[in-house]
Amino acid sequence: MTVTATDSGSATGSTVEEPTPAAVGRTSALAVLVAGVLGLASALTLTIERIELLINPDYIPSCSINPVLSCGSVMITPQASLFGFPNPLIGIVAFTVVVVTGVLALAKVQLPRWYWAGLAAGTLLGAVFVHWLIFQSLYRIGALCPYCMVVWAVTIPLLVVVTSLAVRPQMSGNPVLRTLHTWRWSLVALWFTAVLLLILERFWTYWSTLI
Numbered sequence: 776m777t778v779t780a781t782d783s784g785s786a787t788g789s790t791v792e793e794p795t796p797a798a799v800g801r802t803s804a805l806a807v808l809v810a811g812v813l814g815l816a817s818a819l820t821l822t823i824e825r826i827e828l829l830i831n832p833d834y835i836p837s838c839s840i841n842p843v844l845s846c847g848s849v850m851i852t853p854q855a856s857l858f859g860f861p862n863p864l865i866g867i868v869a870f871t872v873v874v875v876t877g878v879l880a881l882a883k884v885q886l887p888r889w890y891w892a893g894l895a896a897g898t899l900l901g902a903v904f905v906h907w908l909i910f911q912s913l914y915r916i917g918a919l920c921p922y923c924m925v926v927w928a929v930t931i932p933l934l935v936v937v938t939s940l941a942v943r944p945q946m947s948g949n950p951v952l953r954t955l956h957t958w959r960w961s962l963v964a965l966w967f968t969a970v971l972l973l974i975l976e977r978f979w980t981y982w983s984t985l986i
Contacts, residue, residue: 799880799885799886799940801881803880803936803939803940804877804880804881805877805881806932806933806936807873807876807877807880807933807936807937808873808874808877808878808880808881809877809929810873810877810929810930810932810933810936811870811871811872811873811874811875811876811877811933812870812874812877813925813928813929814866814869814870814873814925814926814929814930814933815866815867815870815871815873815874816925817863817866817922817923817925817926818863818864818865818866818867818870818922818926819863819867820837820838820922821846821850821861821862821863821866821920821922821923822861822863822864822867824836824837824838824846824850824922825850825855825861825863828847828850828851835847836850838920838921838922840921841981842918842981843918843919843978843981843982844918844919844920844921845918845919845920846920846921846922846923848916848917848918849912849916849918849919849920849923850920852911852916854908854911854915854916862908865904866926869897869901872894872897873894873933876890876894888941888944891937891940891941892941894937894941895934895937895938895940895941895942898930898933898934898937898938899934899938901930901934902930902931902934905926905927905930905931908923908927909927909970909973913973913974913977914977919974919978927970928967931963931966931967932963935959935960935962935963939956939959
């Protein structure tokens with residue numbers, strides 16, 4: 776879309792190009808919404824469980840299933856409140872934004888490209904945080920939080936979708952971006968496989984007792 780502005784002291788006008796909104800397909804919009812809903816539900820549940828644990832130290836969270844899958848063991852660690860407050864509060868804010876974005880995209884509201892770029896940057900920070908939490912859970916805490924794992928699982932696909940929307944204008948002229956876009960879901964599958972293998976290896980002593 777172009778806007779023509781005419782200076783009163785000049786006979787010629789100048790044109791200013793407005794940013795073209797990013798076109799979002801229904802599948803991408805639905806993926807953003809589903810990721811947001813799952814992440815928000817997990818963050819809300821973790822927050823409620825944390826409150827229950829504060830009220831009653833003997834409370835057993837619903838996600839404490841066995842010695843490995845144990846939210847209670849994770850919640851009481853310093854890593855669970857990295858910034859001085861429970862980590863799920865960050866998730867509530869972040870995934871609320873994602874849910875609203877998904878709803879707007881499904882409603883065909885065209886959001887500017889800078890918005891998708893900002894969301895991609897925020898999701899990238901979230902992915903970095905998630906990988907730090909994965910390392911801490913596996914090799915420092917020694918326990919897994921199922922609801923946290925849901926957040927892990929939705930963050931990477933969400934990053935792929937929103938980044939694809941953000942860089943789409945540059946994709947045609949950049950072979951690296953085109954290649955990454957072509958193989959994006961294969962890379963996501965490799966990520967899931969790698970994390971699963973790390974979990975199996977780290978807790979194999981326990982898993983082997985269940986066979």
